[in-house]
Amino acid sequence: MDKNKIAVRYGMDMQQMVLDLMRYADIKSELHDGMKIALKPNLVVAKEPSSGATTHTEILEGVLMYLKESGDYDVTIMEGSWVGDSTRRAFRVCGYDTLAEKYGAKLLDLKKDSFHIYKGYRVCDAPMQADYLINLPVLKGHCQTTMTCALKNMKGTLPDTEKRRFHAEGLHVPIATLGTIIKPNVTIVDGICGDLDFEEGGNPIPMNRILLGFDSVLIDTCVCHMMGIDTDEVPYIGLAAKFGAGSMDFRDDTLIELNDASNAGRLPLLSRKAKQLARYTDEREACSACYGSLIHALNRLDEMGRLGWLDEKICIGQGFRGVEGCPLGVGNCTAGCKSSLRGCPPRADQIMEFLMEHMG
Numbered sequence: 001m002d003k004n005k006i007a008v009r010y011g012m013d014m015q016q017m018v019l020d021l022m023r024y025a026d027i028k029s030e031l032h033d034g035m036k037i038a039l040k041p042n043l044v045v046a047k048e049p050s051s052g053a054t055t056h057t058e059i060l061e062g063v064l065m066y067l068k069e070s071g072d073y074d075v076t077i078m079e080g081s082w083v084g085d086s087t088r089r090a091f092r093v094c095g096y097d098t099l100a101e102k103y104g105a106k107l108l109d110l111k112k113d114s115f116h117i118y119k120g121y122r123v124c125d126a127p128m129q130a131d132y133l134i135n136l137p138v139l140k141g142h143c144q145t146t147m148t149c150a151l152k153n154m155k156g157t158l159p160d161t162e163k164r165r166f167h168a169e170g171l172h173v174p175i176a177t178l179g180t181i182i183k184p185n186v187t188i189v190d191g192i193c194g195d196l197d198f199e200e201g202g203n204p205i206p207m208n209r210i211l212l213g214f215d216s217v218l219i220d221t222c223v224c225h226m227m228g229i230d231t232d233e234v235p236y237i238g239l240a241a242k243f244g245a246g247s248m249d250f251r252d253d254t255l256i257e258l259n260d261a262s263n264a265g266r267l268p269l270l271s272r273k274a275k276q277l278a279r280y281t282d283e284r285e286a287c288s289a290c291y292g293s294l295i296h297a298l299n300r301l302d303e304m305g306r307l308g309w310l311d312e313k314i315c316i317g318q319g320f321r322g323v324e325g326c327p328l329g330v331g332n333c334t335a336g337c338k339s340s341l342r343g344c345p346p347r348a349d350q351i352m353e354f355l356m357e358h359m360g
């Protein structure tokens, strides 16, 4: 797979989705027996993945299954939860301990790891010494940096003292610098139901997708488009590109869709905030891949104070196929609306642009 591309697989069978992505990208061609492989999930807090905070156990299992079928490696799952929470407890709550035992992988709490200094920052030794690093972030919102995904997930490779210092230095420059110090070989993004606003979860938004890419900067740029966020609102992305950590050159053909989003399945809207935003929609059998994009777009418009400008409810879902005459619709299924945004699914940034054109 071209390293300048990002593959996406929609659905709900997370293990199979990961297997499909890793097989498509032919990750095993980059591995050899005996390699030290590090898996870096997001266990920022000890909360279950359904909260929208942490990497799904099934995604981790998909990676472990792929590695098992591909060769004989020395695999370690490593993470350091945020200051004040216990990584060990997070391993337990998310079922990683059971999984590690089942697949013969090791668990490492990076809070207890040794470290060295690179470009002025302390970084733990284990991820730096791995032969192959697989980053497993969650696509989600963040109250300070607007979003968090590939680049910021590497903050878990720091000792706690350094995490505090990152905050004291305003996060953006340190995160961008870290992006040049530790570059994952591949990143597999949990886009199943990441949180709308907060890295600690509580407002999960079903998006039913997993992404695979090689360039953390490109992945974060892509995720911004998917969440309707302007990359200028996330300064560490532009800084990371400037520092040489990767490329922001996201184009229409950057994304390779391995399957049709109409097979992505549905999940109930899980949070109170999502339900509030859903009042602006007329939803009939919408796929989560589509509806999640719309909820992210509505949330962004709400933050901009423009949600009240919407005159019409927005039609969305397969139930609108063949229905004529509704005023406003999002997604190919609403082609019969008087005004409809094409895409299956459209991205949140495209939905925002479309809706703003139709506001009073």
Ligand code: SF4
Binding pocket: 261, 262, 285, 286, 287, 289, 290, 291, 316, 317, 318, 330, 331, 332, 333, 334, 343, 344, 345
């Ligand atoms: S356009 Fe229709 S089929 Fe495609 S993702 Fe949206 S609801 Fe599903």
